[in-house]
Amino acid sequence: MALSVREVGDIPVNGRGMPMRGDEEGAEHPARPPSRRGVLAGGAAFAAAGLLARPARAAVRLRLAHGLPRAHPVHRAMLHFADLVSERSGGEITVTLYADGVLGEEPTLLDQVRTGTLDMTKASASVLDVVSPLYRLFDIPFLLRDKEHWRKVVSGAPGERILQAPGPSGMTGLCFYDAGARSFYGRRPIARPEDLAGLKIRVQPSPTMVRMVQTLGAEAVPLPWGVVYTALQTGLIDGAENNLTALIYGRHAEVTRHYAYTEHTMVPDVLLIGARTWAALRPPLRDIVRAAAAESAMLQSALWANAEEASRAGAERLGVVFSYPDKAPFIARLSAMRREFMTDPTLAPLIAQVEGA
Known part of the structure; x- marks a missing residue:
């Protein structure tokens, strides 16, 4: 294994490129002429040391x-x-x-x-x-x-x-x-698309997500993650759509009571x-x-x-009620949106590949 720069610097070498004994260190034998073999070996050792001593790559x-x-x-x-x-x-x-x-x-x-x-x-x-x-x-x-x-x-x-x-x-x-899968949650139960009518639902700043929520009859409110808790707490929004862990990591279980497993996307x-x-x-x-x-x-x-698993258990302890609405009415309401994506020349081949997976 090649020596590191530190290893070369820490081990004194003699004219033969070998580690020196204590009686060889310094100038104790200044008049001893080196042999030709020793000169060549020493030159090779110092050349190797020079290569190894090149600056390391920048971090x-x-x-x-x-x-x-x-x-x-x-x-x-x-x-x-x-x-x-x-x-x-x-x-x-x-x-x-x-x-x-x-x-x-x-x-x-x-x-x-x-x-x-x-x-x-x-x-x-x-x-x-x-x-x-x-x-x-x-x-x-x-x-x-x-x-x-x-x-x-x-x-x-x-x-x-x-x-x-x-x-x-x-x-x-x-x-x-x-x-995970994203689902709707808020202060009121959500069992069908009609239950979203008129509600202000937080979404990520995505035009597609805004349109999805609007198609379901709610008002889409794009907000960054860091302000969703306060928006729920103050009533600026009535609910949100996100994965299960948001209830605990975002503390949303403290300010909502119903989580409906619509699982409309997996983002x-x-x-x-x-x-x-x-x-x-x-x-x-x-x-x-x-x-x-x-x-x-x-x-x-x-x-x-x-x-x-831990998020659901923690949310239940805080009083959140979980439900499993029939997805068919949600799928039917959003079917036109899905068909439009199929006409997108960029996405259509990929969608076909995904549907066949």
């Missing part, structure tokens, strides 16, 4: 920010990602995480990654039209049948195509994180890296980052399953 320091709490499965998976990247790059890459929206909410973080002031972020696929229009696939109501179907899509050819699709932002998708989170940062990485480092992201997604999937 790559990446900043990764998101708006979720530190206890969230996505944050814990990202910690694993950071550890893997550091270990496998030999410390050449370090990733510093910023949670809880300390650097801004999702739209702000995406802007920072696009402009190169932030290296990486996590964003919901619902807001990633800025990366590629293919991400709109996940906003199509009731396209994904169940969790097993979702896994086939994100781990197969459709998911890989979406992550690798070039877009106007230049951001690169690294992996999908499980964010993953996406780990993204900026174009400038990605271009600056050497190909071997890119491979390390991609592999670490994929492994962090596997861990996150297991953490997510536990989080959903």
Whole structure:
């Protein structure tokens, strides 16, 4: 194994390129002429030492920010990602995480990654039209049948195509994180589309999600994640649509009473890296980052399953009532929207691939 610079510097060598004994150190034998063999060996040793003493590659320091709490499965998976990247790059890459929206909410973080002031972020696929229009696939109501179907899509050819699709932002998708199925919840029971009529429902800032809620008869209110609790508490909104863990991680169970498993979409989170940062990485480092992201997604999937179970139990203790409405009326109300997506030349081939998965 080649010696590191530190190892070469810590071990004195003699004219034969061998570790010196105590009586050989310093100038105790200044008049002893070196042999030709010793000169050659010594020259080779010093040449090798010179090569090894070249400056190490500059450290790559990446900043990764998101708006979720530190206890969230996505944050814990990202910690694993950071550890893997550091270990496998030999410390050449370090990733510093910023949670809880300390650097801004999702739209702000995406802007920072696009402009190169932030290296990486996590964003919901619902807001990633800025990366590629293919991400709109996940906003199509009731396209994904169940969790097993979702896994086939994100781990197969459709998911890989979406992550690798070039877009106007230049951001690169690294992996999908499980964010469960999205359903409606609020102060009142929701058993059919008519129960949403006139309600103000928070949605992510996605035109597709706004239209979906409007088609169901409610008023769509786009709001960033960090203000949803206050909006529910003050009555600015009557309800929201999100996955089960929002009840606990967002504390929404404190200010809502009914959660209806409509499961209208299954929108993953996406780990993204900026174009400038990605271009600056050497190909071997890119491979390390991609592999670490994929492994962090596997861990996150297991953490997510536990989080959903714990979230439901915690929400029930706070008095939230869970229901399972018939999905057929919701599907029927949104069928025209689905047909329109099929006429989109960008999405239609991908939708057909997903439906056949």
